[in-house]
Amino acid sequence: MISPKISVILPVFNQENYIGKAIESVLSQSFDEFELIIVNDGSTDNTLDIINQFDDSRIKLINQENLGPGASRNNALRIAEGEYVMYLDGDDWYHPNALEIAYCEASSKDTDLTFYQMINYDDKTGEIYPNDWFDMSTFDESFENRVFSPDETPGSIFDLSVGVCQKIYKSSFLRDIDARFPEGIFFEDMPFFYYVYLKAERISIIKRHLYYRRKHDASITHVVDCKFLDTVPAGQELMRIFIENEWYEMYKFDLLAYKINGPRFALRDIEEKCKIPLYNLIKMDYCEIKSSQYYDDFLNTLGPVKKKFFEDIIVSKDYEDFKTLNH
Structure with a gap:
């Protein structure tokens, strides 16, 4: 079997209300040379039943006890066979052409890491709205349509979005630098991002909204608990x-x-x-x-x-x- 071009990693814990849309957004992509690695992180609701309703040979399922998002992503990364890796959260979804656009950019420019824009979706009102953080406003027009390195952004790296789902990564690059998420804590994507970003030599950006980020009452960053x-x-x-x-x-x-x-x-x-x-x-x-x-x-x-x-x-x-x- 030919290796997929992209491994999409989707960790999920108790997201029965949202996981179906997340999976559908991957399976219905305009780009079909992917594998979808779903990590059911010890869900106790109907999440697993909903996952099992999808019959698609491109899906790989990892069932594990509740270990948290860092361990879930690490476990999926170990078995990922794609040339590139993308991440999706269980309550979010992709633009229909997200994989195609991200892969074309990353492969044509041979990047270690490519950013794309996210857009927010308010679960209560249905409003879709951008913000500067996820629109990558730190990167002005001079960064568009070219490859750059972290040396060009020394004073602004802490103004960048650390969200792991906002990038496509070259798998061989992640392996070469032994990129791993901290396990057993939340906010694991923050140290992961800075390690990966500063190790990268070839970076690019896509000024298009390829990812829909759902804001709802149960999301990790919504309630300061x-x-x-x-x-x-x-x-x-x-x-x-x-x-x-x-x-x-x-x-x-x-x-x-x-x-x-x-x-x-x-x-x-x-x-x-x-x-x-x-x-x-x-x-x-x-x-x-x-x-x-x-x-x-x-x-x-x-x-x-x-x-x-x-x-x-x-x-x-x-x-x-x-x-x-x-x-």
């Missing part, structure tokens, strides 16, 4: 990647601001019951930083608001004490 505790380990993993790959010095000014802001905004917005656990995680992290060689960098590079947050966390005795300091 205890999943946002994982902004701390995700930020720790990001620091490790930058340090181990010797990118730290070049990017530290923006990197440290980015690392502080994730948990800072999460602590501001997270549900009340999650505030103390998140504060405790942040405090442990910052106390480790204080005893590391990077402590002075945080003090010297953070802006006043982020620096005050950083220092208030360290000196506060508990969350209530922190609130009195940081108001």
